[in-house]
Amino acid sequence: MTDASHGTAPSTFLKGHGTENDFVIVPDPDGLLDLSAAQVARLCDRRAGIGGDGLLRVVRSAAHPEAAALADRAEWFMDYRNSDGSIAEMCGNGVRVFARYLQRAGLAEAGDLAVATRAGVREVHIAKDGDDGAPGGITAGMGRANLPGGAVTVTVGARSWPALNVNMGNPHAVVFVDDLDDAGDLFRAPAVAPAAAYPAGTNVEFVVDRGPRHVAMRVHERGSGETRSCGTGACAVMVATARRDGLDPAVTGHPVTYTVDVPGGRLVITEDTDGLIEMTGPAVIVAEGVIDPALWTPHPAG
Numbered sequence: 001m002t003d004a005s006h007g008t009a010p011s012t013f014l015k016g017h018g019t020e021n022d023f024v025i026v027p028d029p030d031g032l033l034d035l036s037a038a039q040v041a042r043l044c045d046r047r048a049g050i051g052g053d054g055l056l057r058v059v060r061s062a063a064h065p066e067a068a069a070l071a072d073r074a075e076w077f078m079d080y081r082n083s084d085g086s087i088a089e090m091c092g093n094g095v096r097v098f099a100r101y102l103q104r105a106g107l108a109e110a111g112d113l114a115v116a117t118r119a120g121v122r123e124v125h126i127a128k129d130g131d132d133g134a135p136g137g138i139t140a141g142m143g144r145a146n147l148p149g150g151a152v153t154v155t156v157g158a159r160s161w162p163a164l165n166v167n168m169g170n171p172h173a174v175v176f177v178d179d180l181d182d183a184g185d186l187f188r189a190p191a192v193a194p195a196a197a198y199p200a201g202t203n204v205e206f207v208v209d210r211g212p213r214h215v216a217m218r219v220h221e222r223g224s225g226e227t228r229s230c231g232t233g234a235c236a237v238m239v240a241t242a243r244r245d246g247l248d249p250a251v252t253g254h255p256v257t258y259t260v261d262v263p264g265g266r267l268v269i270t271e272d273t274d275g276l277i278e279m280t281g282p283a284v285i286v287a288e289g290v291i292d293p294a295l296w297t298p299h300p301a302g
């Protein structure tokens with residue numbers, strides 16, 4: 001890393017979360033930061049850094065090679081990284097928090113907003129604040145689910161379950177269990193087979209029923225470990241549950257809505273008759289500060 005990639009001036013950051021899936025937000029409108037995986041991991045470290053499940057770099061689409069082609073449709077690109085520094089295609093809670101940041105920074109207003117992601121452009125709607133000043137929820141268009149098919153098995157310890165492979169721009173393996181404790185402590189990634197079903201690894205969701213069109217889940221995220229919520233994962237869960245329940249809006253001609261409880265809160269997800277999925281949930285900015293320049297430099301211990 002050179003001084004040129006960050007300058008000598010400290011960079012600002014913000015911290016935010018959506019259903020307690022938390023992010024370090026780094027505004028970089030002109031795309032000047034060249035963030036290495038090690039630097040992202042350090043910023044996301046909960047002891048030596050700021051702490052987060054992931055990092056959202058806020059870049060003008062025109063200033064980022066992966067998003068320049070989308071600049072005429074979406075001014076801003078969400079450069080999402082997992083807490084281990086790996087890159088992911090999409091983050092459903094992240095895109096709401098990203099929109100909340102733009103609103104707070106005066107770069108977007110309540111209403112409709114398009115955000116470029118590695119999974120394509122996502123349309124976001126920021127609800128107006130309530131009369132009491134409480135921030136409105138944010139609804140994100142999440143695109144369509146892709147179900148590649150093929151048998152998948154998830155194993156934790158001595159127990160295995162069949163899983164459904166659901167791609168929401170990023171990969172998911174959805175497992176129905178009797179009890180969310182069946183997933184164990186999730187300190188390590190569950191084993192998923194066959195490996196060929198997920199060449200770039202996968203997120204794994206464990207699901208139980210809570211009532212009619214109401215489920216609860218836990219998640220082990222690729223690149224981040226167990227988190228308190230995963231928006232794309234909740235959408236994958238919604239689709240897997242609807243299909244299990246015999247509900248496919250493209251067949252029935254009726255949209256279907258599920259409530260998905262996560263350890264950090266609640267998401268409401270609707271699939272319409274075109275297969276398009278929308279997710280509504282909170283997005284909160286909790287802090288703003290300055291990154292000490294020393295945090296950018298490699299840690300002496302490596």
Ligand SMILES: N[C@@H](CCC[C@H](N)C(=O)O)C(=O)O
Nearest residue numbers: 088091092093170230231232
């Ligand atoms: N927490 C996110 C998903 C983040 C990416 C994921 N870990 C991956 O590697 O695909 C969400 O809210 O969707």
